[in-house]
Amino acid sequence: MQIIDAQIHLWAGENAPSHHGRAPYTVESALRDMAEAHVDRAVNCPAIWDAGANDYAVEAAVRHPERFATLGWFPLDEAADESLVDVWLDRPGMLGLRFMLAAPEMADHLASGGLDWLWAAADRRGIPVGLMVLPPYLSAVGDIAARYPDMRLLIDHLAVNPFEKLPAAAAHLDALLALARHPNIGVKATGVPGMATDSYPFVSTHGVLRRVFDSYGAERMFWGTDITRLSCSWREAVTMFTEELPWLRGRDLELVMGRAVAEWIGWR
Template sequence: MQIVDAQVHAWVSGDSTGHHRRAPITRDVLVDEMVRAGVNRVLLVPPLWDPEGNAYSLALAQAEPERFAVMGLLPAGVEDPAAAIETWREQPGMLAVRFLFNTPERLAPLLEGRYERVWPVAQESGLVVALHVPGALEEADAIARRFPRLRLIVDHLGVPRGASGPAAFDHLPALLALARHPNVHVKAAGVGDYALDPWPFRSIEPPLRQIFDAFGAQRVVWGSDLSRLHHPYRQCVTHFSETLAWLSDADRAAVMGGNLCRLLGWNQGGSEERGRAA
């Protein structure tokens, strides 16, 4: 089974305030972590704190396209987001785009309609869009309803930043309601950090089971959010690949990489051994 991580921040400079890991995750650091955790591929998600923006992640993806690809961020202050999205995938290694609406300041432009021209352009171009919208899942619902061919991923299962224990899933009814839209996937990134108990994080199995029952294994993608993890990378992998008893072998293969590669059109022809080699 090929393991593909749907979210890792890689960077060489900048202060990772708010994440557990403060030292930069460079290419060599990441590859070492991947080998030890048994991860074959990584979708790089450039962090806001990196002054180079998408550049470092794109350089890694262009050098090693079977190991890395990028879900990029629009540069701050871009004048015409729709025009930028129209040619987004012309950048080698750039396979998707992520929008951060996880603070009142970042959510305001969405509520003001500044992205209205983005969604139809993304839909027509086939671009995969990830939305980080904790506390405003109704906005994801509205976008999915209006643009049924737009492929959407809801980040972090909609969990608010810093939430843990039962409160992490207070929003669960709103998340489950999104399952009625066939174009919506959910990203389960580092969900063990929401648990109050150690691996295998049995306390969060009930909400996870509800999410799988609603969306089906074919619409869940696993990720680590490595820089935020408070537990070992390998535990994050095996939480989904080994301990969720309701998943079949085919389900595990889909969640742990197949779904993401299918969504992104990321060629799955490379060998696992080549993906593991440093």
């Protein structure tokens, strides 16, 4: 079984937000940790807090194309337009895009239609777009998915606020599960140990995972870590899924642990 982490951040600078404690997190660090955890590949979402992270992502993909692929980002400011999408997709290892839309001003753009040019561009190209959004904006994501059915969306971290613990962390779960009716929405089960109220194997989160699996299925639920903000080991984040969820076995396990995300983003 090939194991592919659906979201990590690589960066070479010293700065990082306080909840991403492994700074910097270099290619060499990731390869060492992946070997220890038996993780074969990882989807790099370049760190938004490091100005050089996008260029570093290209370097990682050029040096290790079999290990790292990228969902990149660019500033969604007044100068951004559709031409940037093609510029980004021409970079080595770049399979799609990923944006953090959790800040109020960006989330308002999401809901108001101010980013429709971006969704239209992704739709025309049939590319994946990752989104970090918070629960109040999930209905807007559903509207976008309905209007642009040829792009594939990935919702980060089950839309869980990384600073919240259960049960508050999953108060929005019904709204997230309602989006499963859109076949072009998938969810990253990333950062899951971070919302747990107990230690490994984080049994407090297992019911949430089962509900997500029952709604989205193995083809649209993607295991991953966001490893630099987790206090557990990468190996524990793997075995939590591969050994501790008795209902996740066989082909379904293979899909959730990597095959599905590779197909979703076109990483052949």
